[in-house]
């Protein structure tokens with residue numbers, strides 16, 4: 533019998549008992565593909581036998597690959613709280629429980645329960661945002677990049693927007709301010725130099741075609757040395773004098789003053805609102821500690837204009853985002869900061885981090901050599917460029933394994949660590965208290 537004749541017939545093949553617990557339609561599809569591969573390999577003389585058992589294994593393996601979830605939970609032991617690659621902010625579990633009811637029932641997303649007629653999608657968060665920030669009105673879109681785009685498209689199409697050369701940034705994932713501007717139809721008017729921009733640069737740039745003075749947070753870099761930039765407070769006042777809009781893309785907006793002497797350099801939304809700005813925008817999932825969203829707050833008449841922009845329909849957020857965001861904002865209104873995981877991590881004392889590190893140490897020190905050390909980490913998410921905050925880490929060594937090897941072994945178990953000075957570190961700034969048990973299990977599993 534030739535090899536080709538030995539190839540199993542599909543109907544008979546899929547009736548094998550080993551496929552019993554799998555859905556037949558997907559198994560059939562994969563089986564056909566695997567049989568085709570086998571036939572091709574035979575014709576190309578790459579195989580010299582037909583092994584039905586290994587064919588079955590290949591089918592099951594491919595089935596597992598297709599159906600196992602790609603998006604998975606990981607333990608973030610890098611110390612970076614707002615880690616963009618690891619999903620930025622964590623959502624409070626109880627928030628999610630409340631949101632389940634809204635999302636799995638019909639709800640008043642665009643329905644005014646009092647008046648019994650069509651309501652406004654954005655009304656659900658304006659109440660809390662007004663209360664928190666003192667803004668006149670607010671709107672929420674897909675993310676802060678959308679917010680920037682929508683604002684520029686609404687107010688600056690074919691008009692000039694004045695930005696300092698020191699703020700024409702590129703943010704991770706290739707969000708380039710100048711390119712977003714040109715895509716939105718705004719005409720970029722660069723002022724100043726890379727290291728210095730003065731108030732008079734803004735004043736001199738304004739002409740009859742100017743629509744806006746924009747400031748952009750320097751999220752992922754800082755300019756040191758011989759520098760000067762114009763505070764947003766002054767930008768607001770120059771805009772007012774010249775009857776144009778002022779707008780600050782804050783990047784990561786935070787409501788509560790930051791710890792570790794960062795408050796002075798990185799003013800909160802509340803502080804910035806004291807300048808009475810026209811428009812501010814910030815991310816929902818950076819230091820605000822909620823879902824991916826772009827939040828725009830400011831003057832009512834301007835927000836009204838944004839709401840009329842047809843693009844809003846493409847950038848709008850769904851009920852789950854709104855419900856989670858409302859819950860997060862409510863935690864701020866009620867002063868329940870401990871309910872916001874991102875802030876919880878940021879404000880945890882070094883003593884507490886050290887206690888946790890010591891618990892893990894005592895759990896695993898008979899397996900590998902480890903040491904509790906003082907370290908520094910970044911908040912991340914472009915919140916405080918080049919400014920580190922204190923933290924506690926557990927250094928980890930195992931036999932004569934290289935740090936890269938340990939990192940790789942732990943990564944296979946979804947435990948993401950940091951390597952610093954040729955040492956593997958588990959940084960407790962971003963490790964959740966209830967993850968200590970899981971980390972212990974992982975280390976026991978891989979190193980014993």
Ligand SMILES: *Cc1c(COP(=O)(O)O)cnc(C)c1O
Pocket residue numbers: 675676677678680703707748749750751781782783784814815816825826913914
């Ligand atoms: C992060 C950031 C953005 C983009 O925000 P996303 O919510 O990620 O879309 C825009 N501008 C600045 C200054 C940022 O830091």
